[in-house]
Amino acid sequence: MNAPPAGATVEAVAPPGPPRPAEVAELARLHARAQGIDGRVLDRVVAAAATEGWSAVWARHGDRHRAAGRPLHACRHHALARWPYPADPTADRSATAVVDAFDAWRRRVGGIERLVLELPGGRVAAWTAGLDPARPRPLVLVMGGIVSVKEQWAPFLRAARRLGVAVVVTELPSVGENTVRYGPGATDLVPQLLDRLGPQAARCGVHVVGLSFGGHLALAAARHDPRISSVLTVGAPVHALFADPAVWAALPRTTTATLEHLTGTRGGDTPALLAPMALGPAELADVRIPVRYVASRRDEIVPRSEWELLARVLPDLRWVEFDDAHGAPAHLTDTRLWLVGHLLRLCGDRRAAALDLALALRGRAGRTGRTGHPTDPATGRPR
Structure with missing residues (x-):
């Protein structure tokens, strides 16, 4: 590859940015449906996430379910809080909460x-x-x-x-x-x-x-x-x-x-x-x-x-x-x-x-x- 001419300015290419929130929400619909989360709940969370943040809203729902004694529901909501991957401290916490909530559920039902x-x-x-x-x-x-x-x-x-x-x-x-x-x-x-x-x-x-x-x-x-x-x-x-x-x-x-x-x-x-x-x-x-x-x-x-x-x-x-x-x-x-x-x-x-x-x-x-x-x-x- 030829070197740029002397004195020329080489313009750095910026790395791609994070996914757009609207794209994340649309692609997450499959995973929400697969977990039995009602589409209306998803719509409300998506609307709230525009101001509060994706991970924060889903994590709050997960915490409420866990506090109410519904560990499998908590697991499902925390799974979406860390979706598509843990990108912030709240999502990191939810990644751990997913496993903890599932563990509580499987001990309750047995056989897993x-x-x-x-x-x-x-x-x-x-x-x-x-x-x-x-x-x-x-x-x-x-x-x-x-x-x-x-x-x-x-x-x-x-x-x-x-x-x-x-x-x-x-x-x-x-x-x-x-x-x-x-x-x-x-x-x-x-x-x-x-x-x-x-x-x-x-x-x-x-x-x-x-x-x-x-x-x-x-x-x-x-x-x-x-x-x-x-x-x-x-x-x-x-x-x-x-x-x-x-x-x-x-x-x-x-x-x-x-x-x-x-x-x-x-x-x-x-x-x-x-x-x-x-x-x-x-x-x-x-x-x-x-x-x-x-x-x-x-x-x-x-x-x-x-x-x-x-x-x-x-x-x-x-x-x-x-x-x-x-x-x-x-x-x-x-x-x-x-x-x-x-x-x-x-x-x-x-x-x-x-x-x-x-x-x-x-x-x-x-x-x-x-x-x-x-x-x-x-x-x-x-x-």
């Missing part, structure tokens, strides 16, 4: 245990249900995306016994209590977790439910880890988001700011760091297990080319496509029915047909597609 593991890159915490060495069940390993804490999965943890599975819910690296740094080395997280859980936990197969960026880590791990029987995901980035500068430039500032926070980088250093994580056709050719994908046609984060790439390469992909934004916030019930139905089918559970019927009766099944061959329920692999 806390697990803390020391991995090579840091400490990972998880909530578990149904882990019993004497009675091994299919293991469902759940991991959210870059803004999702593990405490958001309370209903799924409670449903573990009813579904006949063991559940381990944890977080993406650098999210929540996970102190592993998010970046290229994060793709080792799932295999390392399975190593620590031990062979008995994976005896009946491992089904990874990874949302968004969590789905990307699951696909990366599935390339080489034979313990993984299937991957189920919603809006997982695969290649273009990591490798295409034009896709990165079009991302919401909330997304890029969160990735900066998780990686400890700024500006152009962030996409440069993440570029090696792209999974192209050569890498995806190693994924030979069933993959189930919920896609959104108006996804503002993950371009359509991501699941089109999967459809070209994977031998056993099934997907449903909703006319919705990232995470399909207007189709939460449909998404849950579709994913749990496929999970049960992959576990060889005949109750999957009932969920298929429920989804069909709702009349919102979305456009579906598939590749390859049907899977063998006994192995979870293509026939």
